[in-house]
Amino acid sequence: MIPNSKNKIVLTKRSKVVSNKTMTWIERLYLPAIFQGMAITLSHFFKKEVTIQYPEVQRPVSDIYRGLHVLKRDDQGRERCTACGLCALSCPAEAITMIAAERKEDEMHLYREEKYASLYEINMLRCIFCGNCETACPKEAIFLTERFVPSQTKRDKFIYGKDVLVEPKDAPIDISKRQTPEVLAFKKDKTQSHNK
């Protein structure tokens, strides 16, 4: 028993005092309560289903949703990544691996700068989709997109290489929603500490 009701700790205003009162004759029949319950379930029977049929219909996501990564190409179709390793360094989950290589004379149309990533892998099981790689990238080469990482039955299928990550030449992936002019200006702003 609580000696003084003033000292009672109230965590929420929803708490109800449980009464142990004896039920009336009608209540003890239980039938009204049963019909009440059946009415509730029947009302749900005619309600709109909340199911989203996943592969065909997708739940709308935010403009800056952090999903599957993309390695961008520049406007001439050359890979932007220079294998500087800042993304791998910034990755808290250590999901990114890369091997740098030197661009040959005949590869001018493939890579934007003299150094490029001959191997670039992200382990999607390690990745926590924090977006630090995107923030760290000085070349606007890696971005997170609103695409999902599909399920697999083998663990090694989750290690995504350049064949999946680099955007196809004929179907560029739009990142304009997250890379707005304001964001770009902030990234290049020399007065900011991250550019000093």
Place this chain on the structure above:
Amino acid sequence: MDIQFVLYKLALAGIILLVSLVIAMYATLAERKVAGFFQDRLGPNRAGTFGLLQPVADGVKLFMKEEFMPATADKFLYLLGPCLTMLVALLSSAVIPWGKSINIGGVDYSLQVADINIGVLYVFAVVSIGVYGVMIGGWASNNKYALMGAVRAASQMISYELAMSMSIVTIVMTTGSLSLNEIVAQQPGIHWNVWTQPIGFLVFTICVFAECNRAPFDLPECETELIGGYHTEYSSMKLGFYLFSEYINMFIASAMISSLYFGGYNFPFINDLGLSQNVLTLLGTGIFFCKIGVFIFLFMWIRWTLPRFRYDQLMRFGWKTLLPLAIANVILTGFFHLLFKN
């Protein structure tokens, strides 16, 4: 008895068997669909349009599962359990009048396999055997959960059979016949037994729920306590038989409720339509199946609404509420019958 008659009855029995199986098959789909709708979901809809091939997929899945038998199980009884359950579930459809009669070439063909004059008794006898399927299956598995489920099933079915029989006694008193055909024939138009026997109807329906082991009386197989109850040790199609016979039971029980209390194939304005006998019979059969559908829906509706009884509540409810209620109903009906009918 001529050969034509025997052939007709055999064909009719075959058709009814087939129809029962198909309806039970699609009742499994309906159950999952209805459950989905009650929970604001869609239910299965990937196998065929509207999930129409789902029962086939389920069947194939059950057939592909490993056929497992516990090493300590009694082989013969272990096999007998599901067979008996299935057999008994299908047996009682023989006496249900599915329709009036069809006239072909001046000969009336009744849409009832066996119009035996003790139809109601026959149904009770068959239903009582139903408990053996569950009991034998649970006992032969040699598993504590299975045995617990079997014991529960046996006590539950025996307890609720009493009240069920008592509620039918009133029908027999007012009708003056044990033949199901006669009982249905005495409810023309909208003069259904449910208007004169509302208490009997309520008691009968509740008891039928218990007899079919359906929620809220699904104690014999309650997954949460007994991990499947009497069919814990069953796998593959033997488990399928148990699960499937539940839906056949549901179908037969709905047919019994409809024919005992809701006029079976009778429907209002049956004689004002001016149709030929054959068309009327087929229409009546259609109406009968609609009524059955409504009651199958009721079974599912209750299942997805009410929680399961506790064991002591189940027993108290059966013995201390339903049985006295049914007996009082018999006495009251007898009293009014004597007072007003003579």
